[in-house]
Amino acid sequence: MYKNYDAQSFKKTFASPLGQLIFNFLTSQDGVLHLKLTSDNKRPAAEGVGDLLLLKFGVGVINKRVKQATGHMIRYVMEENGYKFVKNHVSCNKNQNVYVSASIYEK
Helix, strand or coil: CCCCCCCCCHHHHHCHHHHHHHHHHHHCCCHHHHHHHHCCCCCCHHHCHHHHHHHHHHHHHHHHHHHHHHHHHHHHHHHHHEEEEEEEEEECCCCCCCCEEEEECCC
């Protein structure tokens, strides 16, 4: 699983050390669990991992291009786990520090 990810326009970010760390976390059992739980609660998936990414990998995750690439990775992970994209630009919880808006997925 997770072997067919095509980073498309995010190839450079994905290939970076930070991009690889983020992808490895998002595809880990813990990362997938956070994404699923947040989505199952009808919240943007990225909302569930934003602060974890910041804590684990530092302020580099706040970079706009990194956040965009992370969103792209999240969509791939969610679809690989049987979720489908529903809506983008949904406001995230103000209590987390990374994402202002992100996409909603449902089973």
